[in-house]
Amino acid sequence: MASLSGVAERARGGLRLRRPTGASVRHGIATVLALAVALAVLPQVLSLYYIDAMMQVAVYAIVALGLGVLVGRVGLYSLGQAAVLAIGAWVAARILFASSLPFPIVLLAAGAVTMVLGTLVGAPALRMRGLYLALITLMLAGAITVVLATTNFPNGGHGFLGYNGSLLHIPPIRRPAIATSDPAYFRYAVVVAALMFLLVLVHLRTRPGRAWAAIRQSEPAALAAGINVTLYKLWAFALASFITGVAGGVLAGAVHYLYSIDFQTQDSITLLAVVLMGGAYSAWGAIVAALLLELLPAILHNAGVSADWLTILFGVGVLGALTTAPAGIVDQFPKDMARLGRLLTRLARQLGRRRPALERGR
Amino acid sequence: MIEVEELTVRFGGVTSLDRMSVTFQSGTCGLIGPNGAGKTTFFNVLSGFVKPAAGVVRAFGENLLAKPHYRRARWGLRRTFQTEQAIEALSVYDNVALVHEHSGLPGRSRRRDVLAAVEFVGIRAEPHERVGTLSAADRRLVELARAVVGRPRLVLLDEPAAGLPDEETEHLAGVIRRIPEQTGALVILVDHDMSLVQACCATTAVLDFGKLIASGPTETVLRDEQVMRAYLGAGELV
Numbered sequence: 001m002a003s004l005s006g007v008a009e010r011a012r013g014g015l016r017l018r019r020p021t022g023a024s025v026r027h028g029i030a031t032v033l034a035l036a037v038a039l040a041v042l043p044q045v046l047s048l049y050y051i052d053a054m055m056q057v058a059v060y061a062i063v064a065l066g067l068g069v070l071v072g073r074v075g076l077y078s079l080g081q082a083a084v085l086a087i088g089a090w091v092a093a094r095i096l097f098a099s100s101l102p103f104p105i106v107l108l109a110a111g112a113v114t115m116v117l118g119t120l121v122g123a124p125a126l127r128m129r130g131l132y133l134a135l136i137t138l139m140l141a142g143a144i145t146v147v148l149a150t151t152n153f154p155n156g157g158h159g160f161l162g163y164n165g166s167l168l169h170i171p172p173i174r175r176p177a178i179a180t181s182d183p184a185y186f187r188y189a190v191v192v193a194a195l196m197f198l199l200v201l202v203h204l205r206t207r208p209g210r211a212w213a214a215i216r217q218s219e220p221a222a223l224a225a226g227i228n229v230t231l232y233k234l235w236a237f238a239l240a241s242f243i244t245g246v247a248g249g250v251l252a253g254a255v256h257y258l259y260s261i262d263f264q265t266q267d268s269i270t271l272l273a274v275v276l277m278g279g280a281y282s283a284w285g286a287i288v289a290a291l292l293l294e295l296l297p298a299i300l301h302n303a304g305v306s307a308d309w310l311t312i313l314f315g316v317g318v319l320g321a322l323t324t325a326p327a328g329i330v331d332q333f334p335k336d337m338a339r340l341g342r343l344l345t346r347l348a349r350q351l352g353r354r355r356p357a358l359e360r361g362r
Numbered sequence: 363m364i365e366v367e368e369l370t371v372r373f374g375g376v377t378s379l380d381r382m383s384v385t386f387q388s389g390t391c392g393l394i395g396p397n398g399a400g401k402t403t404f405f406n407v408l409s410g411f412v413k414p415a416a417g418v419v420r421a422f423g424e425n426l427l428a429k430p431h432y433r434r435a436r437w438g439l440r441r442t443f444q445t446e447q448a449i450e451a452l453s454v455y456d457n458v459a460l461v462h463e464h465s466g467l468p469g470r471s472r473r474r475d476v477l478a479a480v481e482f483v484g485i486r487a488e489p490h491e492r493v494g495t496l497s498a499a500d501r502r503l504v505e506l507a508r509a510v511v512g513r514p515r516l517v518l519l520d521e522p523a524a525g526l527p528d529e530e531t532e533h534l535a536g537v538i539r540r541i542p543e544q545t546g547a548l549v550i551l552v553d554h555d556m557s558l559v560q561a562c563c564a565t566t567a568v569l570d571f572g573k574l575i576a577s578g579p580t581e582t583v584l585r586d587e588q589v590m591r592a593y594l595g596a597g598e599l600v
Contacts, residue, residue, distance in 0.1 A: 207463055210449075210452060210456050210459065210460045210463070211460070211464075213449050213451040213452050213456075214449050214452075214460055216451070217447070217449050217450060217451065218443075218447045218449075220409075220411060220443065220447070221443065221447035221449065223409070223410070223411070223431050223432055224409055224435065224440070224441050224443075224447075225435060225460050225461045225464055225508065226432050226433075226434070226435025226436055226461065226464035226465055227432060227460075227464055228432045229432070
């Protein structure tokens with residue numbers, strides 16, 4: 001059979017297949033700067049109160065990234081990610097109490113178990129789309145909340161559940177030996193988050209990322225391209241569950257004590273709201289989402305404002321994002337700033353033109 | 363060679379394909395018929411999106427309908443859609459590479475094959491450009507490049523010229539005509555643009571209300587009285 005291959009011999013060398021380097025360089029610099037600030041500057045300048053909040057930001061940035069992959073890249077609306085996080089935290093806490101395994105191994109195990117559970121739960125739900133998938137995942141999240149309220153989080157007790165309600169002295173969930181203090185553990189959380197971002201970015205740049213882009217736009221087109229749609233959807237669920245499980249492990253170490261009351265079903269809805277506001281289509285959007293979800297309440301609380309106002313703010317924010325900035329704050333903010341810059345230069349130019357005229361008139 | 367025997371598709375009480383039997387030999391074959399005649403349904407059966415109630419499709423001797431739909435691309439089935447489906451979020455290169463990497467071909471030939479397909483269809487954009495920023499004509503060509511990359515055996519083109527201006531259609535016709543000789547694939551072209559069908563297809567089959575009403579050399583088929591009646595309505599001929 002003849003093939004097309006001979007046609008493009010001369011096109012082989014020197015052709016750019018990736019985007020021009022300017023954008024990638026900018027992204028690279030921003031990433032290095034963000035990591036440097038998070039690892040070197042923030043632990044030095046922030047109070048313990050804000051370091052605690054930033055630990056949560058690192059955790060929820062991972063969770064938001066996972067949800068961003070599902071919603072933004074594949075078009076799967078999951079309203080159960082906070083429950084998936086709870087599973088990860090439960091598994092990590094259980095292993096940490098039961099063993100002296102190194103912390104990274106525990107995080108990987110928590111990720112792996114959560115991945116299996118999340119994918120098992122997600123598999124039947126994948127027959128649904130859009131609103132129905134959202135509803136099913138929300139109900140599953142509700143079910144997990146109920147189960148957790150009954151089993152409670154491990155607190156150093158014995159048996160499979162590891163919970164003992166009559167313990168007088170509850171031991172804290174341990175942290176890695178190299179990161180027992182809050183600033184050190186914050187750095188540890190940032191490194192874990194960076195690794196999870198890397199894992200996701202590698203996925204997005206390669207075969208699964210292309211397959212997900214096709215599925216999101218058109219399932220028939222994806223099928224016609226030979227993509228096993230069910231497999232790749234499950235893969236997305238597995239990846240999101242894995243990194244969310246790892247985030248749960250980081251969370252367990254961050255807070256030392258886990259209570260089922262801290263994991264509410266509606267947290268998953270708030271999570272989707274901030275992901276949509278931050279920007280579901282970019283990794284930076286996940287960081288913005290986590291800052292909105294965890295840092296903003298901490299700032300408000302510190303200023304004596306009730307964090308309940310945030311529920312209203314997020315509601316308005318989602319409405320704003322969906323109607324005027326579908327790619328979220330990370331996409332809209334630079335555009336708005338550029339527009340503001342243009343407006344200011346135009347004003348300055350007009351003033352400049354008017355002044356000589358005024359001076360001549362004088 | 364594609365042999366279709368007694369292919370029947372029903373949606374509830376509607377029979378979209380009614381015991382359709384036809385053979386597509388080689389080269390570029392036309393498939394025409396008024397709106398709702400069952401052309402796209404036929405493509406959807408070949409793609410595996412629709413399960414027929416009865417019938418057999420043998421493609422180069424193999425039972426095509428027995429393969430799961432995502433396996434058919436690996437076998438060599440490619441198609442374009444009536445509403446163009448180039449993936450906006452991906453670059454031109456990634457759009458075409460997407461098909462190549464699921465077609466079971468070795469990864470080391472990907473870059474060469476993809477660039478060859480992009481050049482073959484004559485996309486004016488650079489391979490790294492995002493498809494969302496391209497013109498309608500170029501997006502059609504990206505879709506066509508996806509259909510010819512690698513080793514296609516059967517290429518289904520569903521109204522590839524819909525919405526394109528004449529000069530773009532001419533370019534497209536040139537590309538479609540060269541697909542069989544360049545790739546060895548059999549092409550089935552569905553379109554309402556008779557000049558495109560005439561320019562590309564030596565043979566043409568005609569569907570009307572799910573029934574095959576004519577098939578043979580394109581010139582003969584287009585002059586067939588029954589075909590003209592199906593297209594123009596009975597009254598026009600009286």
